[in-house]
Amino acid sequence: MKKLLYIPVILLLAACSSKPIDKKTELADLQKQQQDINAKIIKLQAEVGTTEVAKTTDVSTIEVKAGSFINYIQIQGKIDAQDNVIAYPQSPGTITAIYVKPGQHVSQGQVLVQLDNSVMQQNIAQTEAQVSLNQTLYQRQKNLWDQKIGTEVQFLQAQTNLQSSKKALAALRSQANLYRITSPINGTIDQMDLKLGQVAQPGTTGIRIVNADVLKVKADVPETYAGTVGTGNVVKILVPDAKDSIITKVTFAAKAIDPTSRSFAVEVKLPVRKTLRPNMTAIIKIANYSKTNAIVVPVRAVQKSEEGDYVFVNENGTAKRKAIKIGTTYGGQSEVLSGLKAGEQLITEGAADIEDGDKVKVLQSAN
Numbered sequence: 001m002k003k004l005l006y007i008p009v010i011l012l013l014a015a016c017s018s019k020p021i022d023k024k025t026e027l028a029d030l031q032k033q034q035q036d037i038n039a040k041i042i043k044l045q046a047e048v049g050t051t052e053v054a055k056t057t058d059v060s061t062i063e064v065k066a067g068s069f070i071n072y073i074q075i076q077g078k079i080d081a082q083d084n085v086i087a088y089p090q091s092p093g094t095i096t097a098i099y100v101k102p103g104q105h106v107s108q109g110q111v112l113v114q115l116d117n118s119v120m121q122q123n124i125a126q127t128e129a130q131v132s133l134n135q136t137l138y139q140r141q142k143n144l145w146d147q148k149i150g151t152e153v154q155f156l157q158a159q160t161n162l163q164s165s166k167k168a169l170a171a172l173r174s175q176a177n178l179y180r181i182t183s184p185i186n187g188t189i190d191q192m193d194l195k196l197g198q199v200a201q202p203g204t205t206g207i208r209i210v211n212a213d214v215l216k217v218k219a220d221v222p223e224t225y226a227g228t229v230g231t232g233n234v235v236k237i238l239v240p241d242a243k244d245s246i247i248t249k250v251t252f253a254a255k256a257i258d259p260t261s262r263s264f265a266v267e268v269k270l271p272v273r274k275t276l277r278p279n280m281t282a283i284i285k286i287a288n289y290s291k292t293n294a295i296v297v298p299v300r301a302v303q304k305s306e307e308g309d310y311v312f313v314n315e316n317g318t319a320k321r322k323a324i325k326i327g328t329t330y331g332g333q334s335e336v337l338s339g340l341k342a343g344e345q346l347i348t349e350g351a352a353d354i355e356d357g358d359k360v361k362v363l364q365s366a367n
Contacts, residue, residue: 059350060364061314062298066342069294071330072236072285073229077219079239079280082269083185083211089115089200091178100207102192106183112207115200117179124176127169134162187211210278215270216251217282220263228288229253235268236285242275250286289328295336301348302326302334314345314360321356 093115100112141158144150181200191208194200217237221229230253237246252267268284270276301311302324309326312319324339340346347360354360 056359056361057319057350057354058363059314059319059347059354059360061345061347061362062365064295064297064313064340064342064344064346066293066295069291069296069328069330069333069335070234070287071289071328073221073225073288074283074285075219075221077217077237077268077282077284079215079270079276079278079282080218081187081210081212081278082214082216083187084208084278085184086206086208087112087181087183088202088204088206089113089179089181090202091115091175092199092201093117093179095194095196095198095200098194098196100189100192102189104189106187106189106209108183108186110183111180112183112189113181113194113200115179115181117176120172120176120179124169124172127165127172131162131165131169134158134165138162181207183207183209185209185211212278213272215273215276215278217268217270217284219266219282219284220258220261221253221266221286223257223262223264225286225288226257226264229266229286234287234290236287237268237270238283238285239276239280240283241280242273242277244273244275246270246273291335295340295342296333297336297340297346298348299329299332299334301346301351303351311340312347312351312354312356313340314347314362317359317361319347319354319356319358319360 095113096116097114098112099114100106100110106112138158138161141150141155145152145155187209188211189207190210194205194207198205229250231250233250233253235248235250237248239245248268248270250266251269252265254265257264266284266286297311302309303311308323310321310323312321314320322339325337327335327337329335345362345365347354349364350360
């Protein structure tokens with residue numbers, strides 16, 4: 001009887017357990033599961049992506065090559081004429097004639113200005129008359145002596161008087177030449193502020209004459225470079241105002257050091273240039289060090305640490321750190337004395353973002 005009573009209960013429970021689940025609830029459960037899965041996927045993708053960037057860095061490289069390297073020192077100089085002089089009178093006097101004007105070309109020895117030498121000219125005229133008289137007396141005395149007439153003393157006296165008067169005349173003419181201004185060189189009148197009637201004085205009143213056909217650059221080089229700068233060094237000269245540049249050699253380097261400026265003078269002769277003028281400013285770059293077979297790298301590729309300088313090179317997609325010793329640096333290039341050899345792929349761009357052993361991807365490579 002009891003067994004018969006349990007049967008309906010069991011059937012009722014079975015019917016309840018087989019009742020279908022609500023579809024809205026099921027959909028909500030699945031959507032929540034999908035959101036959780038998507039969130040995990042995004043997180044894993046971010047982690048995987050971050051790891052790949054950290055392991056691979058985009059870089060640029062250049063091939064290390066051996067070549068010539070020249071270091072220049074740069075100083076400022078001034079263009080000057082090789083012949084730049086002021087012609088002065090040698091005796092004081094009043095200006096009576098001016099034969100030239102500024103800008104005129106003159107020749108060596110040409111008379112530029114005449115000073116008053118009227119008194120001297122009178123003395124010259126008197127001496128010339130005396131020379132003429134002595135010449136006549138000497139000639140007559142000589143004719144008599146040739147005929148064995150008169151004494152030898154008379155002949156010698158006439159000869160001596162003639163020679164003395166000629167020397168006196170030459171001396172007066174030399175003194176008369178002091179009362180004028182002459183050009184000591186071939187050149188052009190560059191400056192002259194003289195007027196008729198003006199009293200000219202030696203050392204104060206003169207005419208500047210410049211030979212602009214032969215120019216040079218003058219500059220003072222610091223004492224530090226006394227051991228590396230000398231006659232014959234290659235030099236680059238830039239004249240900004242003339243928009244001109246010249247490559248030549250140092251023609252003169254002083255041996256003595258100026259005690260005040262602690263520098264020494266150098267000169268460089270310039271070729272003929274119509275654009276160049278005396279007193280123009282010039283930038284001088286003197287080569288004080290050169291090497292024909294040097295390893296040179298860009299300064300931007302060199303990094304520094306407490307241990308010293310180093311660079312990174314690319315070895316089959318892996319960055320390798322190499323310690324180097326730097327020599328002279330000029331124009332954005334540094335000479336590498338040791339630690340690097342020709343043929344290696346030097347990392348230039350992106351080197352600051354990598355470490356030794358990092359994977360790198362070369363975006364640009366220059367040979």
